[in-house]
Amino acid sequence: MVKVNYNEVRDEMRVGDVIAFSGNSVFSKLIKSVTHSDISHVGTILSSSFVQGISLVQVIESTSIRKGKAGVVFNRMSKHLREYDGEIFWLPLKEVMRKQFDVGRFVNFLFAQQGKKYDMPQALGSVIDFIPDNREDLDKLFCSELVTAGFEISGLVSDINASEQTPKDVIEFDLYDNIYQLV
Numbered sequence: 001m002v003k004v005n006y007n008e009v010r011d012e013m014r015v016g017d018v019i020a021f022s023g024n025s026v027f028s029k030l031i032k033s034v035t036h037s038d039i040s041h042v043g044t045i046l047s048s049s050f051v052q053g054i055s056l057v058q059v060i061e062s063t064s065i066r067k068g069k070a071g072v073v074f075n076r077m078s079k080h081l082r083e084y085d086g087e088i089f090w091l092p093l094k095e096v097m098r099k100q101f102d103v104g105r106f107v108n109f110l111f112a113q114q115g116k117k118y119d120m121p122q123a124l125g126s127v128i129d130f131i132p133d134n135r136e137d138l139d140k141l142f143c144s145e146l147v148t149a150g151f152e153i154s155g156l157v158s159d160i161n162a163s164e165q166t167p168k169d170v171i172e173f174d175l176y177d178n179i180y181q182l183v
Contacts, residue, residue: 001089003181006081009090010048010055015103016093016154017045018147019059019077020171020179023086027065034127037168040086044147046074046110060110062118062141070118072141081182091176097156106154113149116141122163134163144170151175 021041022032028040043061057077064070080088093101119140126134126144138149147170148162156175171179 001179001181003183006182010057013045013048013057015045015047016101016106018091018170019043020089020091021084021086025085028086035166035168039167039171042143042147042167042170044150046107062143062146064118064120072113072116072146088182090180090182091171093175094177097175100155102154106150109153110150113141113146118142126164126166136161136163143167
């Protein structure tokens with residue numbers, strides 16, 4: 001894993017790239033412990049644009065902890081880097097994956113999810129393997145379910161139950177060039 005300065009790579013970040021988080025909160029530590037992973041949360045880049053010569057990177061994610069507003073939200077990547085208690089990683093999609101990636105379907109699907117509530121029961125069900133598998137249900141969403149459903153609708157993954165995917169599962173998809181720690 002390579003450490004990179006966000007300001008030096010943000011112009012390279014593209015729609016569909018995954019942003020992975022390794023948080024220090026009690027809930028994050030629990031997720032990492034149960035999934036045997038260093039990753040507790042994932043989101044994906046939904047837009048990257050230039051405004052007055054500055055790249056603005058927007059991440060869409062479904063979070064349970066957001067100052068009174070849990071669920072699917074947009075956040076600026078720079079805000080995460082300033083405020084997040086933990087480490088943040090960038091997983092750019094492989095170029096070969098971009099050739100089969102339907103960006104329009106991905107973006108339209110994810111925009112339509114904005115404001116949906118966080119799905120705590122399914123999030124817990126995805127990490128606890130001794131209970132029956134979750135039935136796929138996208139009425140409410142947890143982080144890795146949101147990203148996986150977007151990947152499925154865009155053609156990057158197929159025949160997968162998005163409601164059973166953990167953050168660890170998302171970062172283990174064979175879709176990325178590398179993992180970069182953002183500093």
